[in-house]
Amino acid sequence: MSAPAIALQLQLFDGRRRVELDAPQGRVVVVGPSGAGKSTLLRAIAGIEPRARGRIAIDGQPWLDSDAGVCVPAPARAVGYVPQDARLFPHVRVRDNLLWAGRAEPGACGRVAAALGIEHLLDRMPRHLSGGERQRVALGRALLSRARLLALDEPFAALDRPLRRAVLAVVLDHLARERTALVLVTHDERELDGLDALVHAM
Amino acid sequence: MLGLDPSAATLADPIATSLAVASWATVIALPPAIALGWLLARREFFGKALVSALLFAPMVLPPVVTGLLLLRLLGRHGPLGPALAQLGLSIPFSFAAAVVAATVVGLPLLVMSVRAAFAAVDPRYDALAATLGDGAWARFRRVVLPLSWPGIVGGAVLMFARALGEFGATIMLAGDSDDARTIAIAIYALFDDPRQQPEVARLAGASVLLSLVALVAYERFVRWQRRRLEWDDGA
Numbered sequence: 001m002s003a004p005a006i007a008l009q010l011q012l013f014d015g016r017r018r019v020e021l022d023a024p025q026g027r028v029v030v031v032g033p034s035g036a037g038k039s040t041l042l043r044a045i046a047g048i049e050p051r052a053r054g055r056i057a058i059d060g061q062p063w064l065d066s067d068a069g070v071c072v073p074a075p076a077r078a079v080g081y082v083p084q085d086a087r088l089f090p091h092v093r094v095r096d097n098l099l100w101a102g103r104a105e106p107g108a109c110g111r112v113a114a115a116l117g118i119e120h121l122l123d124r125m126p127r128h129l130s131g132g133e134r135q136r137v138a139l140g141r142a143l144l145s146r147a148r149l150l151a152l153d154e155p156f157a158a159l160d161r162p163l164r165r166a167v168l169a170v171v172l173d174h175l176a177r178e179r180t181a182l183v184l185v186t187h188d189e190r191e192l193d194g195l196d197a198l199v200h201a202m
Numbered sequence: 203m204l205g206l207d208p209s210a211a212t213l214a215d216p217i218a219t220s221l222a223v224a225s226w227a228t229v230i231a232l233p234p235a236i237a238l239g240w241l242l243a244r245r246e247f248f249g250k251a252l253v254s255a256l257l258f259a260p261m262v263l264p265p266v267v268t269g270l271l272l273l274r275l276l277g278r279h280g281p282l283g284p285a286l287a288q289l290g291l292s293i294p295f296s297f298a299a300a301v302v303a304a305t306v307v308g309l310p311l312l313v314m315s316v317r318a319a320f321a322a323v324d325p326r327y328d329a330l331a332a333t334l335g336d337g338a339w340a341r342f343r344r345v346v347l348p349l350s351w352p353g354i355v356g357g358a359v360l361m362f363a364r365a366l367g368e369f370g371a372t373i374m375l376a377g378d379s380d381d382a383r384t385i386a387i388a389i390y391a392l393f394d395d396p397r398q399q400p401e402v403a404r405l406a407g408a409s410v411l412l413s414l415v416a417l418v419a420y421e422r423f424v425r426w427q428r429r430r431l432e433w434d435d436g437a
């Protein structure tokens with residue numbers, strides 16, 4: 001845990017719900033039943049939820065401030081976003097999905113792919129992958145984008161228990177190495193040992 | 203071999219002329235069709251209904267009427283005639299006239315295919331690319347265009363087939379001039395001449411064959427597109 005934390009603050013409302021978070025250490029686990037708006041929250045953070053209203057600040061910089069008319073567009077935020085369906089670009093190989101953002105250091109792709117157990121899939125097309133494989137590729141793509149914030153939507157849902165542990169270890173290693181905030185959405189907060197995070201229930 | 207050079211098309215085989223006209227028309231129509239298809243699929247703008255009405259009119263108008271309007275527009279005394287003359291261009295009754303007629307009549311088919319292909323791209327891919335740092339142009343180039351490419355190619359094949367069979371607008375704008383004698387025009391010119399019956403039969407046969415080849419190619423592209431875009435099934 002060498003890198004200093006990235007503080008994350010947000011107050012969002014969509015007419016029905018209000019979400020308030022203040023995470024100076026920059027690590028949040030969001031739990032709650034389906035339909036509570038967890039995925040919408042992640043999309044708002046990533047900048048791809050046009051209906052988002054309120055305030056989002058990372059490291060003190062505003063990404064969204066509806067009252068002041070501030071909304072940093074998604075490409076400028078460059079959040080490491082993993083959608084719930086672990087969507088991959090279907091027309092390019094796994095390797096090109098991983099390297100999509102073009103910001104990975106040389107050798108990082110091989111290292112991340114090996115850690116996630118997907119190095120044998122690099123030359124495959126996404127349609128030949130299982131759900132668990134897609135999930136790991138989508139996570140690897142987010143890690144390799146070197147984002148200041150990871151927004152992970154149920155990143156372990158399609159993984160069995162041993163794999164879940166291994167993938168969590170990869171995320172923890174990434175957080176220890178890079179200066180990155182984390183918002184992780186899950187319906188099951190067990191098995192997140194070692195992730196010293198604020199738990200927010202929706 | 204396709205006789206893409208207009209001057210070489212003089213007294214050429216009508217089959218070569220037809221292929222050349224349809225190829226030029228499709229190639230010329232592609233860039234505006236991609237721009238128009240994108241505008242119609244992804245953007246709301248003032249006058250959108252009018253633009254699409256004008257664009258799709260050649261699909262429902264009798265081709266002869268389209269040809270007549272083009273002749274009035276591009277002819278020596280038409281609104282665009284003097285400007286074309288200044289550029290040293292005289293469109294009517296030339297190879298270029300056949301290309302213009304085929305382009306205008308075929309463009310709506312291509313735009314419709316391109317629009318459908320763009321509309322079929324799941325906006326979530328677009329959003330995902332945005333989170334990975336891609337701006338609007340990068341997303342169009344890296345996501346929207348490659349995912350809709352099979353639909354665009356399919357539309358180009360359809361337009362090519364339609365342009366190959368163009369008659370009404372072509373006979374009005376190009377007439378039966380030597381370098382614009384397409385299959386359809388040649389058949390019309392020769393069909394009641396008893397000595398030309400073998401030539402008429404040859405041209406009709408070629409026409410049927412080319413249309414079938416184009417339509418089979420279209421079917422294959424449609425299937426390829428479905429396979430490439432299939433994704434949610436396996437997830």
